[in-house]
Amino acid sequence: MTVKQPFERVVVVHGPTVLRVCRAVVGPVDADDAWSETFLAALRAYPDLPADANVEAWLVTIAHRKAIDVVRRAARHAVPVADVPDRVLPPQGRDLDLWAAIAALPTKQRQVVAYHHLGGLPYDDVAALVGGTAAAARRAGSDGVATLRRTYPTIDQEQS
Incomplete structure (x- = not known):
């Protein structure tokens, strides 16, 4: 019988992989938010995950979906600025x-x-x-x- 690891261990082992996937989808600025959302969702679903499941693949799937959610959410929200620029400026840091x-x-x-x-x-x-x-x-x-x-x-x- 396969026994599941404690969730804290799952975060330690797979956290860097999940962060790389989040950065690949949303870039370094929003990756932390997607990472956090991934592990919050995973924490809720982890008790129902079969003990023999591929945890890394499961987490990467969640990370990919959460990162896409971050992108969609950012596209729907206005960003307040002090002065409206004359032209559109590219995002910084990417x-x-x-x-x-x-x-x-x-x-x-x-x-x-x-x-x-x-x-x-x-x-x-x-x-x-x-x-x-x-x-x-x-x-x-x-x-x-x-x-x-x-x-x-x-x-x-x-x-x-």
Whole structure:
């Protein structure tokens, strides 16, 4: 019989992976909010989670959904400012070219890049989340990274 870990241990073990996924979706500014919402939701659902469940994949799924909720919520709210600018200013603290390049990837490639390369999940777990086989997930991730390398300049390319 498999015994579940105490929830505090789950947070310690999987917290960094969940934070990477949140940062991949919402960026560093809002990642803490998405992380907190993920673990609050997980805490409520944890007693009903089967003891043999893949906790990391379960948490990554919750994190992805909570991060999307943060993005949607931010898009619906007005941001008060002292003075209305003459033109729209880009958000600060994010590399918008990289985020735009990731956003332009096809859905499956974007998800695999986020789950595997940013979230650190193995391809078997990624395949369970996005559907298909581990080989298909590996291929989608490879294609996504290849596209990012072509469309997003690295520091080495910028200096030459």
